[in-house]
Amino acid sequence: MMVRNWMQANPTIISSDTLVSEAKRIISENNLHALPVVDNGKLRGLVTRANLLRMGHFVLRTQSTDEFNFFVTRLKVRDIMVRNPATIGAGDTMEHCLLKARELGVAQLPVMETDQVVGVISANEIFQLAAHCLGAWERRSGVTLAPVRLGPGVLGRIVDVVEAAGAVLQAVYPVGRQEEHTEWGYPEKKVILRFHADAGQDVAAALEAAGFPVLEATEVQHGEACQAGPAGGGH
Structure with a gap:
């Protein structure tokens, strides 16, 4: 940009x-x-x-x-x-x-x-x-994952889980400092996901089941956004 x-x-x-x-x-x-x-x-x-x-x-x-x-x-x-x-x-x-x-x-x-x-x-x-990047004008649903060790193929697996859950993925943002590496040499970062889906909680549940802990989920319903906690945590 x-x-x-x-x-x-x-x-x-x-x-x-x-x-x-x-x-x-x-x-x-x-x-x-x-x-x-x-x-x-x-x-x-x-x-x-x-x-x-x-x-x-x-x-x-x-x-x-x-x-x-x-x-x-x-x-x-x-x-x-x-x-x-x-x-x-x-x-x-x-x-x-x-x-x-x-x-x-x-x-x-x-x-x-x-x-x-x-x-x-x-x-x-x-x-x-x-x-613009976070899709504020598009009313996207979203999920933020707890810090994930971003080794080879990790983001690809996250994308596969989101799309398999029926969401149309719009953006993926790893957030954190590049110098914060783990003992394996890969950085650990939160991962922000923005997508279009009718059931954002289904996406959060699928990510949790795949071993990616969810910090928060935001689901857009009928033109409004509602905050949700981790999958299963309720509104």
Whole structure:
């Protein structure tokens, strides 16, 4: 998955001379999370919704007319922006993007291509990606397995069990750190399964019978999702 396919493309940009009050208006009216600051075609900084909210709250707490007037009529983006912000390339993978955002502790990254800002990727886009992968918009049923040692053929056996139980499998996500290996040299990870089926509990029961303990199961019925515990645990 490439960043260019998930980013907010053609982002609104502002110059460093823009008034902070104007930047706040643009972000609020357009429901944005960040504005790249660009001067003469070059990325100079980043203004985020959090930046502006903190600044606005500070001004309101001072209850000073002079401070408020300065904020509205004189304070410019260059005075509060994050200078030389971390960026990500449009051709980078979403996996790399997630790692970089986590390592740097940032929620927004301008997206670059040949030194030009072509997008912004934020926690919102990452949330949308997670929702897409988990099938949130499709109302899929699902099962999460307890940590499984992922040796050769294990995922294939899990898939066979799910499909033999009558489900149409949509996605399989092993979740866990790659470095968490067992004494056999294979990682142990939880396995998230998403599928279309009328009886998700049948799938959970089949997995339990095949030796794959179920942590939780979610079954969609009549357009609604209901949570269930491990097979046999009831609602």
